[in-house]
Amino acid sequence: MISKDIQKVLISEDQIEERCEELAKEIENDYNAKGEIPIIVGLLKGSVPFMAELIKRFTFACEIDFMSVSSYDGTESIGDVRIDKDMDLSCKGRSVLIVEDIVDTGRTLKEVKKLLLRKGAKDVKVVSLLDKPERRVVDIEAEYTGFPVPNEFVVGYGLDYNQKYRNLPYIGILKPEVYQ
Template sequence: MSKDIEKVLLTEEQIEQRCKELAAQIEHDYEQENTVPIIVGLLRGSVPFMAELIKRFTFPCEIDFMSVSSYDGTESIGDVRIEKDMDLSSKDRAILVVEDIVDTGRTLSEVRKMFLNKGATNVKIVSLLDKPERRVVDIEADYVGFTVPNEFVVGYGLDYNQKYRNLPFIGVLKPEIYE
């Protein structure tokens, strides 16, 4: 699998260190608000990032998952589909959405609207990666691990055709793999 990687953008150590920093910032903010959030991971890409993040929280929180899709292969198709809704109710609750990457912004924009329509008191977003060059919807994450260039990145939850999620780093996939 590593032979398919053109270069490593972020090492496992860099990601772990940034997760510690993000967790401290998020914890501080929710403690200031005196709020117990529901931490909602967007399946499947967010799982490694979410696991790394929440194990560092010492404040009370609940966790849940959603499966949301707007991609077909390598392209965002603009049609956001909820494939699995969360089990907990978001009514009158604070929501922290955990995402692997903010790319076009379509998925997160729709997810945020959905939570607000269901009565969430507020919706914040934490994303491991941000790729602002690809944004087509005006949305920003409240907490961002790293800003990355407009390259095809995989690893640490990010995939190409469901592969490479288990890499312990973020790497750029060789173009001949996906072209």
């Protein structure tokens, strides 16, 4: 039972679903106003539950793709961003919406945005389920954010510790004894 490792539920499943509804409307309104439909790009693996919850609420026909990027080893951001799987679709001349589970140090997002712009993306925006501004080491913000979170080790709804806890239907704070 993985829930025994959770110190506290920070954001409930109902809160996440409600916020996804609001974010989807805001995103759709913004892109409709520009007359564009973005390529929705999920950053694997953490974004999958959030991306699934978000895109099922869009009423426009959207294309989705994935990238796998890494910059973590256990609990620490190592600063070196590695592209393990690039997009299959071309982003040249297109708007791209990156779906991220959490903006932490910001290193990963900054590098991914730079890469997509170098490949000719018209613009690159970010929607992130969580934002942890206390940990930011580069100047970057998501255009759309679900929830700010404190500087605690959070898991669930796609976020993991050593590939575990992604399947929790909520965001919880992991007990320190689990990762120390």
